[in-house]
Amino acid sequence: MTHKTASSTMLNILFWFAECHYLMVALPKGNDTHFDYPNLFTSDLVDPHTKPPNIITNHMRFNKKELEKLMPPDTVYITIMREPSAMFESLFDYFYPFCQSMNRVPNRSISEFLDNSLKYYRLHEGDSMFAQKCLTFDLGGDKDSFHMDYGARLAAQVEETFSLVMISDCFDESLILLRHLLNWDWTILSKSNMRLEKARKKMSPELSAKIRAKRSVPKDVDIVGYELATDLSAERQALCTKFVMPEPPYMDAIRKA
Template sequence: MSQKKIFLVLIAICMFSLFLHHRGHLNLTFEAFWLSCPSSTNSSTQGSSGSALKHTSVAFLKTHKTASSTVQNILFRFAERNNLSVALPVTTCQHQFCYPQPFSVHFVHPYTTSPDIITNHLRFSHSELRRLMPRKTVYITILREPAAMFESLFSYFNQNCLSFKRVPNGSLENFLDHPWRYYRPEELDSMYARNTLTHDLGGDKDHPSKEAPAYAKRFAAEVDRVFSLVMISEYFDESLVLLRRLLSWDLDDVLYVSLNMRTPDSKSSLSSENTAKVRSWNAIDSVIYDYFNASLWRQLRSLGLPCVEREVQLLRRSRDRLVRGCFGGNLPTLRSASQIKNKALRPWQPSSKVAIVGYDLPVNITQKGQVPLRDECLKMIMPEVQYTQLLLRSESLRYRRRFPLRNSKQILRTVRHVRSDREPPSPSLIQRPSETMARSTRGAQQLSQ
């Protein structure tokens, strides 16, 4: 046999071995090529090949009870895989940026003041975020249908929010019949009881009713100018298709499992009458949600709905593969916090009245002698509080290695004052100073989704 033939045989053997070793990845690549939309395939290929770099500067406004914990987990894992820095709260703010106070750079831990990504709960302030984040930061957030969101808020914060706590028998129906009987705008946690999305976005949740419709439209337009993408939780996978395109990320970058969920018996269905009452009570939120729900579908239609559906199916199959690779089959069992042996996987419980479930590792993984769970797999099911603490330890070690001699005053001066290409929201649409100053740090102690 000639040397040329021997060389070709060796090449064939190597290629076959490579195929066997990376079979799952190659199958995924072929599926992505045939099933996803052309522009999506291009962006994915470009992102991984380096001809078009992935966007790595992201500010995610984590809203309440909107599946935002799942998005946050995606961003946390992306940051770790790509060696990016994540802005994290100072310890006095716990795992949120001193919410419900408007965000300030002073709420950022001094070891994380040159971040690529920010994603923990905060009350939006574009001007302050511009001081912290790089100029080309992409702003994204997520919204949820107001009636479903309000039912979840009422259940989740029924023992933390005084407006809910004083309702007889903890009845949502009683609250909706006479909301002003229980609601106090000046109370510390009142943002959970009315127009929560508006408050999170930095707006005035208690804008006078007569002017509310016009205010809501102006405010939605201002939000639209700042945020490059507003996801909708009811169409979570479709939103991820848009997110992946916007950031030029690979499919693997947006795989997820759902986090911070309530048990079925903690949920209640709303009648059409009560749904209408919720939307009326949260009138500003309702306008904002309808505005961005329509915007999302315009973007999806512009891509072509058949293509979007194919990519959604590809995403779900890829997620199933990841779950099988991590846990040997199905997802770990959902259990109450008290039943989960691994403390790193126990979700925070808002009260005894509502149960938030987490994932318990399969027995065959936790048994002695079995192969340890991959770090990526463990973090995919890790709750927000524990993951934030883990990242803070990692960021602190990294900072100390880089700047071993810096003291705290020098660290605080590292906050970058970088202006964005976009203008901040109009001051007239931002929370009144008198109201925001009335908030205290006790609000930062309210743990939320």
């Protein structure tokens, strides 16, 4: 699961599904709640009492080769993303006390960090991923790559690996697609504890634009993975837009799909 993308909600849903169907969930050894994050996942991090698993969902840094050693060949991979500026604002707010690159910034100012990130950011610190392309890092990528096409290449790998990439900003619609993918009963989805939209902090359009501008060269998977591909046909782009930003006339169609 990725950070600050409604992943805890998804974890609860998957745990509930496993409990209802007597499935084994892979858990970290000892008292850990994650799989040795921020290190890459390895199969030996799983508590032997939870092997062989049907589901693995706790926070990890994605490593497909190691997961393939653990999971069945027909495993379905699912991840979740969030609108990039909202995700970074949430990361900054939550991890400011713990992330050194953020904690150096006076007055908890996200604008100051964006304007002078080189002054505060230290790429070799163990918690630096929260200040630099956290989604790229969580998906197993290189958060500090400056190759112009790296984000596009990683996004292509994500598209090839994951059967569904959920969008937390469109959580209800994503759950419907998840339900169809896994052939779930509606009662499982009733366990969602997603925060109401009105409970979220409102970010100014200026700050949102600033975050995107400062973090988009070169574009990383946090940005590339969230945006629609540029080579889609007009018909396909219209269909994707309906699902990502549904208007009321499309909601019934999505739920009946």
